[in-house]
Amino acid sequence: MEETKEKHAGSRLSSAAVIAAGCMWGSIGIWVRRLTAIGLDSVQILALRVSVTVIFMFLFLALYNRKLLCVKWKDLWCFFGTGICSIVFFGYCYNRTIVLASLSVAAILLYTAPIFVMVISRFLFHEELSVKKIAALFMAFAGCVCVTGILGGNSSVSTAGILTGLGSGFGYALYSIFSRFALERNYHPFTITFYTFVFAMVAVLFLTDWQPLLSYLQEGPGNILYGIGYGITTTALPYILYTLGLSYVENSKAAIMATIEPVVATLVGVFLFHEQMDVMGAIGVLLVLGALVMLNKE
Numbered sequence: 001m002e003e004t005k006e007k008h009a010g011s012r013l014s015s016a017a018v019i020a021a022g023c024m025w026g027s028i029g030i031w032v033r034r035l036t037a038i039g040l041d042s043v044q045i046l047a048l049r050v051s052v053t054v055i056f057m058f059l060f061l062a063l064y065n066r067k068l069l070c071v072k073w074k075d076l077w078c079f080f081g082t083g084i085c086s087i088v089f090f091g092y093c094y095n096r097t098i099v100l101a102s103l104s105v106a107a108i109l110l111y112t113a114p115i116f117v118m119v120i121s122r123f124l125f126h127e128e129l130s131v132k133k134i135a136a137l138f139m140a141f142a143g144c145v146c147v148t149g150i151l152g153g154n155s156s157v158s159t160a161g162i163l164t165g166l167g168s169g170f171g172y173a174l175y176s177i178f179s180r181f182a183l184e185r186n187y188h189p190f191t192i193t194f195y196t197f198v199f200a201m202v203a204v205l206f207l208t209d210w211q212p213l214l215s216y217l218q219e220g221p222g223n224i225l226y227g228i229g230y231g232i233t234t235t236a237l238p239y240i241l242y243t244l245g246l247s248y249v250e251n252s253k254a255a256i257m258a259t260i261e262p263v264v265a266t267l268v269g270v271f272l273f274h275e276q277m278d279v280m281g282a283i284g285v286l287l288v289l290g291a292l293v294m295l296n297k298e
Contacts, residue, residue, distance in 0.1 A: 014244065021242035021245065022257065023264050027268060029265055034226075035230070038216060042092055044212060045095055046200075047213060048213060048230065049231050050204055051204075052232065056232055057236060061194060068190050070191075075185050083195070086171050089167065091171075093164040097165040108145060109162065110172060111169065117176050121176070125251065139291040146281060175196075183243075189240060256291060259291065260288060263289070
């Protein structure tokens with residue numbers, strides 16, 4: 001009985017961690033639009049994000065528990081998957097979509113990810129495709145469609161925007177898949193987060209023109225603090241929370257829960273960037289929230 005209660009409590013906390021991560025990711029547009037406005041491109045913004053995360057995580061682990069910095073050579077492919085196949089590919093595509101479309105459109109295309117996760121997890125991890133899970137996925141995706149304004153003809157997106165958006169969804173899905181492999185090899189979520197971004201940083205080292213980024217950071221301490229805040233708020237903390245959540249929550253459920261991100265992204269667009277949200281958008285918000293309640297209802 002005690003073990004069941006403990007597992008139930010762990011599941012609740014894990015669900016809360018995943019939802020909190022989704023809320024933090026929903027704020028990405030605030031940071032990216034300012035960085036884009038001062039002339040940084042998508043790769044430079046990604047380089048800033050992963051570099052801050054690696055430095056932050058290394059200092060944290062060195063103080064917290066140095067043993068968590070140890071990994072086996074034979075398991076490095078897991079972090080190659082989370083870092084390069086997921087973070088680098090997803091981050092580039094999502095940043096490009098934010099530039100090519102509205103925040104809400106970028107978010108809806110990103111959240112094709114739960115579909116990819118559910119299908120891949122069914123074959124790789126034999127996760128159950130329950131009626132409740134499928135219904136929640138349908139509600140969440142329908143909600144995401146509603147918040148974009150596409151149904152009312154209030155939003156348009158180019159072919160390039162659609163392709164980069166779908167690419168971000170697929171890349172995002174791969175994080176859940178490769179993280180599950182790492183968790184099954186008994187790696188701590190902190191370790192997974194750190195090495196994910198070590199691999200991502202190595203990749204962007206060769207893809208980035210660092211001069212504009214360094215010039216931005218040298219302009220003053222305010223820019224440095226902004227860059228640190230961007231990396232920690234949108235990357236380090238949410239990825240730690242999401243990976244912690246995967247300890248008790250199935251990949252497919254976690255991916256659906258994280259659809260809170262487009263709700264947050266849409267609200268950010270409405271209140272900070274004066275993007276429109278009509279009745280259909282409000283219905284979409286309620287559908288996503290309803291899906292979250294459904295998944296967490298016993």
